[in-house]
Amino acid sequence: MADVDVDRRKRMKVHDSKVKGALVLTNHHSLTAITDELVFGRKVSVQLISADYSESTGMGLRGKLGKETHLKNWLRLEGDSTFELDFDSEDEIGVPGAFLIINRHHKEFYLKTLTLTHVPNVGQLHFICNSWVYPEEHYNNRYRVFFSNQTYLPGRTPEGLRHYREEELEELRGNGTGKREEWDRIYDYDVYNDLSEPEQGSEMVRPIFGGTIDRPYPRRCRTGRPPSKTGEIYPNMESRIGIFESLNIYVPKDERFSDLKMKDVYAYGVKLVSQGLLPGFESLIDKIKDLAVGTLENVLKHKFESMSSNTFNEFSSFEEVLKLYQGGLTIPKSSFLEGIREKIPFEFFRELWRSDGEHLLKFPVPQVIKEDNSAWRTDEEFGRELLAGICPVVIRRLQEFPPTSTLDRMKFGNQNSTITEDHIKDHLDGYSVWEALKNNRLFILDHHDPLMPYLRGINETTTKTYATRTICFLKNNGTLKPVAIELSLPHPDGDEAGVISTVHTPASDGAKGTIWLLAKAYANVNDSGYHQLVCHWLQTHATIEPFIIATNRQLSVLHPIHKLLHPHFRDTMNINALSRQTLICAGGLLEKTVFPDKYALAMSSNMYKKWDFTKQALPADLIDRGVAVEDPNSPHGVRLLIEDYPFAVDGLEIWSAIKSWVKDYVFIYYKNDEEIQNDSELKAWWDEVRTKGHGDLKHEPWWPMMRTRDELIQSCTTIIWVASALHAAVNFGQYPYGGYLPNRPAMSRRLLPEEGTDDYVELAEYPEKAFLKTVTPQLQSILGISLIEILSRHSADEVYLGERDTLEWTADEQAVKAFEKFGASLRKVEQKIDAMNRDGTLRNRTGPAQMPYTLLYPSSGIGLTGRGIPNSVSI
Known part of the structure; x- marks a missing residue:
């Protein structure tokens, strides 16, 4: 009897110890104003969902719900606001596997994390959310569900979480209809039918890319905007938004830039316009009477059409080109900029300083001429x-x-x-x-x-x-x-x-x-245009987007492969959407700064016909180009025929480090090939990548079958390589090499x-x-240099290969240790790169320009560094 009383007292003690919670919201423009209302107005409620116990509902079994609780005790920290939560333990739910949150306020907020303490038999539990939560009327079920940082294959999901796992994926897939709004979380596919403005005349019409044999293309994110106003002539072309709405083009809200990165984008836009465009407007200023936004958009378009005018002089010598970097080339102060500053409907011209503190109106000296300008x-x-x-x-x-x-x-x-x-x-x-x-x-x-x-x-x-x-x-x-x-x-x-x-x-x-x-x-x-349109845009930006869409539609956040790939998709959909709106569209900046002009995307589409996913793997690419041969005795399985080939030498080190990490990770969750074949979400994901995301090439025989661990490892390694290292190699050297125009003329x-x-x-x-x-010519040189300076910079919130934006990204200790091993291997790669760049016998490492090759050096600081491998195609 005494033993029974002891057990009873222990259980009572557990019940008396409430589960505590700390909910972290990231501060943004509206959060400060609504914080008190969130707390005292009981506008946000949270319920824990059991991973241990299920209860029958009209919709089948679901995890048992804890009692509803509300936010309290607001603690504002730098950059974040933390709210305390108490969860009653009268109805014991065991270990929570998810939580349900309802926002009854009229404003959205960004939910960063929820950390639970005093969880019975567990102690501390983390929920990594990183998502916008909109008012309840914007959701079919009026609530959002977030899962803990546990990882489950579909067949091993706790019974109480299965419904929520499937429900979340259904919501992310949507029904393929309707115009997408800012609060939507829907990932869907569309062709590139949003590049034209037929209302502006036939010169602003481009073909639709994707969906046909003649013009194949990877799919992009569907926005659901209505057809253009010339629907009778061009019935399948999507309408476009205005130039000053570009930053609000639809992508699922969680794919949008952070506030910090958006500030950089605003500032970069100011520099691009003020240095690259507005000086040329001075000759037009007397003709401009109406400075309304709509007129400004037409002026921008007119300026693009007038780029061959004599507004700017020709460069007459290389010495004059050098004045761009020495501050000696006169760029007239623009009263035009001052005139429109207050007429822009958002902060396009108000963010005059970037997060790296560099003044907007200065061209840094490109590395290729820093030591020797000839x-x-x-x-x-x-x-x-x-x-x-x-x-x-x-x-x-x-x-x-x-x-x-x-x-x-x-x-x-x-x-x-x-x-x-x-x-x-x-x-x-x-x-x-x-x-x-x-x-x-x-x-x-x-x-x-x-x-x-x-x-x-x-x-x-x-x-x-x-x-x-x-x-x-x-x-x-x-x-x-x-x-x-x-x-x-x-x-x-x-x-x-x-x-x-x-x-x-x-x-x-x-x-x-x-x-x-x-x-x-x-x-x-030739090389500049091919690089920008094929090697850079097509083979990294465009081909990765279908993998992002399919991953969010078919792989739950609980799935190990979702956790593996998700960091390598950050910001890509947003930068691609901006590119469609301002760079690769008809009359866009890319058409005006590289030689193919209006044939730019057509050439890109033609090269996509030859795209082969398996040859995006670095060793396969090197063999295909004949610059390497297979060699089982080599550390990387290939032997280079040009031994001093810095991209390939460094790339193979990075490739092998990624593949080793992916193999370690995959082997944690899949013990054999049969488990790959039994994974329903994995099968749906790969089928959709092939048949929808890259549907124009779905019948190509080279697609992996995705039936073995080796196929999964090779495919995930290739995706990560393309999104991180390959993109870094072809992107962040644009200004260091091409910022000096004579070295890399674009037309x-x-x-x-x-x-x-x-x-x-x-x-x-x-x-x-x-x-x-x-x-x-001079004006287009300034525009082109301004553009590639933007594309070559690292933002203040960049996350690099071997890093995660949170230490609690997974609860699996084996995965954490494997990732730490990956980080250590990348640090060794950096040491090797440093040593090779100091080796005078390797003449291609620095060359006559005395410019060390660092584009595949994994880490970097902020700004224009000519090094660093971000996790994703983020710019």
């Missing part, structure tokens, strides 16, 4: 940047000579190269062409086939350029030497007649020397002068002037 002109630096520059993912091993074309001869005639052995034999360090091929010494930067189908149309715009092939020779010291550049134009007799081509070889003096410099510039123009405005003309004489007498008259 090294960019050398052939060695040109070759180095193919291996360690902003676009190191296109160079291929040349396996046949001369190069041939894969374009349809019936449509495009003979497009094979006209480069001969005589052109290059004196530049191969004693090798014959056959010997150089056999010994893996010849490589090619081939932009001929991707560009040629659009070149005739492109050259009918303000652009005048060539399709290029660049052949490089691998020297004994490990550097690449360009030995021939072929410049090709469509035949004047029509596409079926093939091309007319000229071949140019290295020269350093007189007109020939300037022509060689221009030939490298034309190759860089050309004239073809090579013919001998006997005044322009040809100028090549020899005034080479710098001739060069600058050919590449991007």
Whole structure:
């Protein structure tokens, strides 16, 4: 009897000890004003949901609910507000697995975390929420449910949580109809039918990309906006929102930028407009009478159309270009900016300082000219940047000579190269062409086939350029030497007649020397456009978005693969939506700063036809490009044919670290392949990625079946690699390399002068002037530099590879230890990169520009650093 009394007293003691809670809300503009009402007005209630005990309802079994409790005792901390909660334990529910929250206030708030203490048999329990909670009328069930940081495969979910798990996914999928509102949490697919403004005329119409064989494209987030007003002519085109509503374009609210990052975006926008656009408006100011927002939008569009005007002067010398970074180039103060400042309906022009404290109206010195402002002109630096520059993912091993074309001869005639052995034999360090091929010494930067189908149309715009092939020779010291550049134009007799081509070889003096410099510039123009539209936008931004949508629709937040991938999707949908609104749309900034102009997305779509998910894996990509071969004795399974290839060397270290982490993680939750095959959510996720997100390529045979742990590990490693390291490699070097326009011109405005003309004489007498008259003009240079400076910066709230934004991201200790191991391996990679960059024998690590390769260095500080791998495509 005494023992029974002791047990009874113990149980009573447990019941008397209430479960305590601390609910954290992140402060934002409206939270301070509503805090007292949240507490004293009992506007927010919380109920715990049992993971141990279920009760029968009309909807089946659900976890037993605890009693409703309300917020109390507001404690404001820096950046956050914490509210205390007491949970009665009269109705014992065991260990909570979720909680239900109802917002009866008229304002939304951002719920960060809930931490429970004194939980019986557990102690402390964390709920990582990071979500906006809107008033109850915006939800079908009037409540939101959040789960603890436990992890469950679908078949192992506690019975009481199954209903809530499935209900949450149904809500996130929506029904595929209706216009999406700011409070919606719906992830759905659509084609790229929102790039045109047909109301502005035919010049502002672009094709719809996605949904057809001719114009395939990855899917983007559906907004549900109504058709354009010209629905009878263009019935399938979605209407667009105004330029000053761009930051409010729909993505699920939890995908939107943080307040801190939004402040940076405002400030970046101010700089882009004030430095890149508004100076040119001064010549128009007398014509502008109405400064209303609608008129301003038309002025912006008109300015884009007038970029070829003589508002700005030409650069006449490289020294004048350098004044952009020395503060000596006069950019007139804009009364226009002052005039519209107070007429903008939101804080577009009020955030004049970024979070990194840097003044808005200054161009930093690009790294490529920081130590030597003429090294960019050398052939060695040109070759180095193919291996360690902003676009190191296109160079291929040349396996046949001369190069041939894969374009349809019936449509495009003979497009094979006209480069001969005589052109290059004196530049191969004693090798014959056959010997150089056999010994893996010849490589090619081939932009001929991707560009040629659009070149005739492109050259009918303000652009005048060539399709290029660049052949490089691998020297004994490990550097690449360009030995021939072929410049090709469509035949004047029509596409079926093939091309007319000229071949140019290295020269350093007189007109020939300037022509060689221009030939490298034309190759860089091709490379800049291909990089921006294919390697950067298509192969990272656009292809990742379907994985984000499918993950949120089909994998519960309780699913281990959702927890694995979720950090690598942060901010991507928001930046993609902004890109559709301002960059890749008809007349957008990208069309105005890279050479393909209105053919930009068409070229991107054409290259998507060749996209292969399995070849996005770094080792597979290197093998496919012929720059590596399989080698089971190598630490990474491949052997590089260019040993000093900084992108590939560092990339393989990062790839292997990611794959090791993913393998450790997957093996925690899946003990065998059968468990993969029995995972219903995983199957639905992968089916939807293939058949909907990348539906235009759903019949391709290369898609993994997703039936084994190895397939899951390889696929998740590839997704993480693309979203983090690959994007970092092709994004954050844009300003360090391309901020100095002569090094990476994005467009050309004239073809090579013919001998006997005044322009040809100028090549020899005034080479710098001739060069600058050919590449991007001054106003567009300022606009382009402003844009890539924005794209190359790290925000103040960036989270890098090997980091999480909260220590309590999972309750699984094995996963935490595996992640700590991953972080330690990345720190070792940093040490290796530092050591290689100090090794003078590795000439491609720094090159003539004395610019260490750090684009795949995992960590970074804020701002323009030229290093750092964010977890996700976040800018």
